[in-house]
Amino acid sequence: MPKRSEYGIDWYDWRGSYRVYRWGEVEEETVLDCVPDSAEWFELLGRIKSFNFRGKNGRFSVEKVIKKGRPYWYGWKHRRGVNKNVYLGRRLGLTIDRLELAAGVLEQKVNEALGEVH
Numbered sequence: 176m177p178k179r180s181e182y183g184i185d186w187y188d189w190r191g192s193y194r195v196y197r198w199g200e201v202e203e204e205t206v207l208d209c210v211p212d213s214a215e216w217f218e219l220l221g222r223i224k225s226f227n228f229r230g231k232n233g234r235f236s237v238e239k240v241i242k243k244g245r246p247y248w249y250g251w252k253h254r255r256g257v258n259k260n261v262y263l264g265r266r267l268g269l270t271i272d273r274l275e276l277a278a279g280v281l282e283q284k285v286n287e288a289l290g291e292v293h
Contacts, residue, residue: 180236182219182226184211184274193230193271195219211271220248220266230271233278237263250274252281259284 183204184195195209195216209215225238228250235252248263261277261284263269 180223180225180227182223183229184226185229186231217267217269220269228274228278230275230278232275233282235278235281237269237274250277250281252285254285255289257285257288259288 181198182196183198184193186193193211195207195211196204197207198204207219209219220239223239225236228235228237233252235250237248237250239246239248241247245265247265248269250261250263252259259281261280263273263277
C-alpha cells in the first residue's frame with residue numbers, strides 16, 4: 176500500500192469542483208493548473224507514480240504499477256488494519272467518474288471486512 180503521495184485531487188462541495196495539487200517540501204500545497212479529465216490531467220498521469228483521491232464517495236490512494244512493462248493503476252484503502260484494493264485501469268481510463276466509482280467500491284469493501292454496514 177502506498178504512502179501519502181506528493182500529488183492529490185480533492186472534491187470541494189462549497190466550490191462544486193475538484194482541485195488538483197502538489198505537496199511541496201515544506202508541507203505547503205500548490206494548486207496545479209490542471210482540470211481532471213482534461214488533456215493536462217492525462218499528461219500528468221503519464222509523469223507521476225501515485226496520488227491521493229478525496230472525492231464525494233470516499234478517499235483512497237492511487238498507485239501506478241508496472242506489469243510486463245506496461246503501467247496500470249490501482250486504488251488502495253486502509254482502515255483499522257484492513258487493506259483493500261481495486262483495479263482502476265490504464266491512464267486514459269482514469270476519469271473522475273471512474274475514481275468516484277472506485278471510492279464507493281473501496282468504502283464498501285472495507286466496511287464489509289470490518290463488519291460495518293452502512
